[in-house]
Amino acid sequence: MNATGAIGIFDSGVGGTSIFKEIHQSLPLESCIYLADSINAPYGQKSKEEIIRLSKKNTELLIKMGCKIIVVACNTATTNAITELRESFNTPIIGIEPAIKPAALSSQKKIIGILATKGTLSSELFSKTSELYTQDVEVIEVIGKGLVEAIEAGKEYHTETKKLLRSLLAPMLAKEIDYLVLGCSHYPYLIPLLQEILPPEVKIIDSGQAVAQQTKNILATYRALVSKPQNAPKFYTNKDVQLLRHFVPNPEFEVSYLDF
Template sequence: MNAAPVGVFDSGVGGLSVLHEIRRQLPNESLVYVADSGYVPYGEKSPEQIRQRSRAIAGFLLGQGAKALVVACNTATAAAVNDLRSLYDLPIIGMEPAVKPAAQATRSGIVGVLATTGTLQSAKFAALLDRFAGSVKVITQPCPGLVELIEQGELQGPRIEALLRGFTAPLLAAGCDTLILGCTHYPFVRQVLQHLLPPEVNLVDTGAAVARYLQDRLVEANLLAAGPAAVERFWTSGDVKLMHKVLPVLWGRDANVEWLPV
């Protein structure tokens, strides 16, 4: 099982930001990635719809021999990760907005969260606030339309800038000095955000922490790959040609993309 791949999935291509961190942290691991772009964005879907898609994709990845699963989507984690853990006996790692490190990092005591509607409305997010926010004031901001532009490979330009200005303006006006990137798509527009925001505003995401936790779980289960013969495979439920177009932009190199038969 050590040579078996790690399965990673997201509502679309945003999870590639997490895949980058996994590849950097675990260079010997083979990776299989599903972009469920035919159903993006998950943030506008019902929890039951997300659970159904997550079960179907998890079953597909297990069929590809996956030894562990990474749910590289905050919304899918909130809606479906407990369901998947009840169905499958293997390491399953989810995402969650970085409330704890943001609460520790803020100097003003005010933290902003950029995320999808589904993540912000979830019970899991509410529980995160209860556990880690403490006396810190957390202000949330849904970001409709942002995922869709990133899915097209549009990472800069006037449309992206206009959206981000609109989403961050009320957070800055409220005194936020730390912003949580609460969707795996959003790290791909980090550079634009850094250009638009005052230099003292800190941006926080959880991709690197997820990769470290995956490594810990693989070591614990004696599943860590030993050799360097790592491979990468990609599937999408959306437009295969479009993913071929955006993959070099988001992943840094081209790769074969197959249509997801789920």
């Protein structure tokens, strides 16, 4: 592994920038290359075969760009394609899954909510993880239909988005959940709205910090952590540069259009 290579990150759009921020905070010296496949967002409505194809395309491009490790910053891509990616590439690949385990183990009421895409909730990997940790827990699963599209349109704080969220969360509120698991890397951008809608005792958890820690652990195992600052992070989108810049406003970060 080339220690000075970048950390490659991809998502079905801008949502994975929430994962990038956790990684950058944990590993500030490392260079990162981010791919926002916004032209194909959301992945959650696509077939497993299409998700695998897109995930392979993104991974191959990041490896060609010299990335030393790949972070699949998309729950849907992870739960549907991570096995195929690891079989196809020698580069270490880290995925992201909904944080079911910590929610199930920490819940006092033994009633938790999971907000995720259809692609994640219907995946075999999600089903296996859920069965493993939620045998004595009631799980309220809700497909966040329309949420990724709202965020991809830069409307994460709009009144209509809040109205949609309130409707989606109604079954969870009725059951009085005490944990809400965010099963999509786009959804952390909705936390301000979620906090307005949910009772204050409901804890919201996502997988960002865990992914950052795992990235650090794997690089340490390969002795591939850098000791000096590398190039500034680079972000590429195949759709709307201004939208991606909205989510990574730091002027030192390069944000560009790339046809991929």
